[in-house]
Amino acid sequence: MWRRTVRHLHAGNDPCVGASAGEKTGAYAVRHSRGTRGQSLPLHGVHAHFRSGYEGSAAKSCKMRADPADYKLVSPGNLPAVLSLLANEPAQWLPIAGGTDMMVLYSAGKLSNRRLINIWNIPELRQIEVFPDRICIGAGCTYTALRRHDLISAEFPLLATAASWTGGIANQNRGTLGGNIANASPAADSLPALLVYDAELTLVSVRGERRVDYRNFHTGYKQTVMAADELIRDISLPRRFYGYFSHTRKVGARNAQAISKVCLAALAEISSGTIRDVRIAMGSVAPVPLRLHETERVLSGKKIGPTVIDAARNCAVKEIRPIDDIRSTARYRAAVAGNLVAEFLEKLATEGAHV
Ligand SMILES: Cc1cc2nc3c(=O)[nH]c(=O)nc-3n(C[C@H](O)[C@H](O)[C@H](O)COP(=O)(O)OP(=O)(O)OC[C@H]3O[C@@H](n4cnc5c(N)ncnc54)[C@H](O)[C@@H]3O)c2cc1C
Secondary structure (H helix, E strand, O other), rough: OOOHHHHHHOOOOOOOOOOOOEEEEEEEEEOOOOOOOOOOOOHHHHHHHHHHOOOHHHHHOOOOOOOOOHEEEEEOOOOHHHHHHHOOOOOOOOEEOOOOOHHHHHHHOOOOEEEEEEEOOHHHHOOOEEEEOOOEEEOOOOOHHHHOHHHHHHHHHHHHHHHHOOHHHHHHHEEHHHHHHHOOEEEEEEOOHHHHHHOOEEEEEEEEEEEEEEEEEEEEEEEEOOOOEEEEEEEEEEEEOOOOOOEEEEEEOOOOOOOOOOEHHHHHHHEOOOOEEEEEEEEEOOOEEEEEEEHHHHHHEEEEOOOHHHHHHHHHHOOOOOOOOOOHHHHEEEEEEEHHHHHHHHHHHHHHHOO
């Protein structure tokens, strides 16, 4: 049954695409610096040749390429001390939170920065504060903390679901939301949810703090507006999407432990069958996590029907900028992206009215 409902997303809608894929779906009816098209874009910063030490022999395949003696790790234990270190020796120190992205680079001998500041145990980065109009999530909160938070599950299900399918349990116990944002992979699972929820980041340094709309944070592939002496302290989400219909989908090679080939997070509010507000974002389809503004414009104020769904699908395919890489092809990504938008709208038409 489940297989039947997802099959149309793949080869069936593009006869030239035959790859099998794993998919995860979450549909909720709750109240309340370099990549360009055609180039190889390593997602998550993990290049194909990073994935093991394999060089033709079993002995070599087990070998770490980095030597711990070459690295220095300090644990200041509080935020002011971390910020001082970042300010006093600009670009010399790199924060390490859960280490789930950095240790991949380290073990591959690709972590060029040798001086690391442990921010895992900083209390200011681990809080989740609820206010009447917003929730403020410390950048050091893990996926497990996000999954277990009742208000996040109830009001921000797209984020809770993304947390639940980010890596495995061990990864969810260590990986942090701030690390996912700062790592700035276009394939990261939580980032489309942050786009549709209008997230705002607080960046801190010894110079003070500044607020940045998350939609302006990424400036290119793996590039952000964050300065070398800044940390992401928290992520703020306005509590105004309660009652929206929400739908999310991750399409990867397997059902677990897979990086997305394409992922979608979408929200909409409809009344009497007419779309009042719609928000669609995707990952793995451009150098940065992408909000599909043109597609949203096509849908805004319309009644959902086959013509509107086709127009939205076509617009989404034109709006994205997918590439061929080790995980997929641009053509497959485009076909799946269009189908994901169509699936969201079909579900919105049938389930969204009952939200
Ligand atoms: C086996 C495995 C499976 C994975 N599966 C997925 C997946 O399915 N989906 C997915 O999206 N990701 C996945 N990841 C990637 C990873 O888990 C996430 O990106 C995670 O959120 C990174 O957080 P971290 O705390 O471990 O970051 P770290 O590795 O500690 O740091 C990553 C980068 O962020 C910077 N950084 C960390 N915190 C801050 C901060 N507060 N302010 C400024 N900079 C900061 C660091 O300096 C570094 O550059 C996987 C990783 C592994 C190893």
